[in-house]
Amino acid sequence: xxxxxxxxxxxxxxxxxxxxxxxxxxxxxxxxxxxxxxxxxxxxxxxxxxxxxxxxxxxxxxxxxxxxxxxxxxxxxxxxxxxxxxxxxxxxxxxxxxxxxxxxxxxxxxxxxxxxxxxxxxxxxxxxxxxxxxxxxxxxxxxxxxxxxxxxxxxxxx
Amino acid sequence: xxxxxxxxxxxxxxxxxxxxxxxxxxxxxxxxxxxxxxxxxxxxxxxxxxxxxxxxxxxxxxxxxxxxxxxxxxxxxxxxxxxxxxxxxxxxxxxxxxxxxxxxxxxxxxxxxxxxxxxxxxxxxxxxxxxxxxxxxxxxxxxxxxxxxxxxxxxxxx
DNA sequence: ATATGATTTGTTATGTTATAACATTCACTA
DNA sequence: TAGTGAATGTTATAACATAACAAATCATAT
Ligand SMILES: [Zn+2]
Ligand SMILES: [Zn+2]
Ligand SMILES: [Zn+2]
Ligand SMILES: [Zn+2]
Numbered sequence: 078x079x080x081x082x083x084x085x086x087x088x089x090x091x092x093x094x095x096x097x098x099x100x101x102x103x104x105x106x107x108x109x110x111x112x113x114x115x116x117x118x119x120x121x122x123x124x125x126x127x128x129x130x131x132x133x134x135x136x137x138x139x140x141x142x143x144x145x146x147x148x149x150x151x152x153x154x155x156x157x158x159x160x161x162x163x164x165x166x167x168x169x170x171x172x173x174x175x176x177x178x179x180x181x182x183x184x185x186x187x188x189x190x191x192x193x194x195x196x197x198x199x200x201x202x203x204x205x206x207x208x209x210x211x212x213x214x215x216x217x218x219x220x221x222x223x224x225x226x227x228x229x230x231x232x233x234x235x
Numbered sequence: 236x237x238x239x240x241x242x243x244x245x246x247x248x249x250x251x252x253x254x255x256x257x258x259x260x261x262x263x264x265x266x267x268x269x270x271x272x273x274x275x276x277x278x279x280x281x282x283x284x285x286x287x288x289x290x291x292x293x294x295x296x297x298x299x300x301x302x303x304x305x306x307x308x309x310x311x312x313x314x315x316x317x318x319x320x321x322x323x324x325x326x327x328x329x330x331x332x333x334x335x336x337x338x339x340x341x342x343x344x345x346x347x348x349x350x351x352x353x354x355x356x357x358x359x360x361x362x363x364x365x366x367x368x369x370x371x372x373x374x375x376x377x378x379x380x381x382x383x384x385x386x387x388x389x390x391x392x393x
Numbered sequence: 394a395t396a397t398g399a400t401t402t403g404t405t406a407t408g409t410t411a412t413a414a415c416a417t418t419c420a421c422t423a
Numbered sequence: 424t425a426g427t428g429a430a431t432g433t434t435a436t437a438a439c440a441t442a443a444c445a446a447a448t449c450a451t452a453t
Contacts, residue, residue: 109449111401130439143403150440151402166324167379169410169439184364186373197367205363206342206382209355214387215344221325221381224364229372267420269430288410301432308411309431327410327439 092122095175099161102177108159116140117152118161118173127170127194165194167223172196184222190231250280253333257319260335266317274298275310276319276331285328285352323352325381330354342380348389 099118103110110118120136121128128136130149138144153171156162160177164170165185172194174183181198188194199222201207210217257276261268268276278294279286286294288307296302311329314320318335322328323343330352332341339356346352357380359365368375 109401113402145404146440147404147442148402166381184367186368186371186375188373189376195371195373197371199363199367205357206380209342209357210344210382210384213344213353213355214390215346215353215382215384216390217382217384218347219383221379221383222364223324223379224368224373224375225377225379226368226373226375232372232374267430271431303431303433304411305413305433306431 088125091175092125095122095161095173095177098177099159102159102161106159108155113137113142113148114152114155116142117149118156121156121162121171121173125173126192127165127168127172129168129170133171163196165223166221167225182220182222185224186228187223187225188228188231189225190227193228193230195228246283249333250283253280253319253331253335256335257317260317260319264317266313271295271300271306272310272313274300275307276314279314279320279329279331283331284350285323285326285330287326287328291329321354323381324379325383340378340380343382344386345381345383346386346389347383348385351386351388353386 096115096119099115100110102108116137117133120133130146130153133153134144134146134149137149142148153162153164157164157171161174162171163174163183163185165172165187167187172185174196176196176198179198180201182201182204184197184199186195186197201220206220206222207217254273254276257273258268260266274295275291278291288304288311291311292302292304292307295307300306311320311322315322315329319332320329321332321341321343323330323345325345330343332354334354334356337356338359340359340362342355342357344353344355359378364378364380365375
């Protein structure tokens with residue numbers, strides 16, 4: 078459990094809001110937020126931090142679902158496709174998105190000391206990398222922007 | 236072999252220049268560019284594209300070196316530490332840096348169609364992500380900036 | 394209602410990427 | 424030349440991810 082994050086906001090309501098948004102989104106798009114998929118999203122929303130696929134899988138097993146790797150990866154990929162989960166490439170782990178409504182390119186600040194991950198977001202098409210790509214005629218379909226380092230709280234405690 | 240890149244410049248001399256730079260750097264820092272390390276860097280410079288660790292390992296085996304995974308990973312990590320090799324996180328692969336002299340944050344443009352990877356570079360401490368991090372008091376030690384998409388040449392051939 | 398096709402899930406097996414742990418060799422220097 | 428730390432060799436295993444196919448479920452059009 079991530080105490081830091083929980084101390085900063087009403088995480089319970091934040092979690093419920095995202096879950097509602099996911100249900101509404103799927104309904105609107107005629108996609109199915111099936112029990113496995115909902116369980117995975119719920120797990121990530123509860124943890125409020127990045128989890129590896131095999132941690133997800135263990136959670137599914139505990140919850141009574143089939144626990145073979147493809148089950149977890151399929152649910153994760155579904156959730157990534159609809160923008161409610163992001164993958165942290167540097168950690169091979171997955172994290173829920175708390176503002177899936179706005180079309181955004183996520184930027185992650187990963188603290189090596191407390192393992193906390195903050196998702197910032199940038200306006201696609203206006204950031205300098207998209208501009209840099211445009212200049213060379215490169216058409217971006219996916220951006221990975223991750224910074225590893227030390228967060229403010231951990232710097233203060235050094 | 237990457238014909239596109241080779242057609243754009245004298246790759247032979249570019250390769251040699253970087254290798255000389257690596258030797259000079261190691262000498263100056265009292266680090267050892269041992270045969271395994273040199274072989275790995277040479278392989279990446281020759282290919283002029285990203286290689287997986289196990290491709291590197293196969294190359295080492297062919298060249299008569301020990302070919303257990305740690306051998307490749309240790310060499311790759313040494314070369315990454317001194318800035319002559321970067322890891323492409325989205326591909327789990329490694330690529331030589333052709334401008335290791337300047338302190339830079341690499342930005343990779345990865346073409347999904349021709350597999351070509353272009354390394355751009357941004358001035359650390361002046362880019363908008365470093366500024367974003369600064370604003371929240373986050374101290375960056377490492378930046379991963381990767382864009383997947385389609386390069387100009389491939390767009391033209393669609 | 395029921396055949397039909399598409400999507401989702403279950404399951405087995407395997408592929409791919411990376412590190413732990415410890416033994417051995419090598420290079421340098423006291 | 425004995426001692427030290429760095430580098431390499433080696434075995435084993437951990438961690439991450441997908442291929443392939445079978446079974447169940449769901450949508451929907453006759
Ligand atoms: Zn997001
Ligand atoms: Zn921290
Ligand atoms: Zn570089
Ligand atoms: Zn291309």
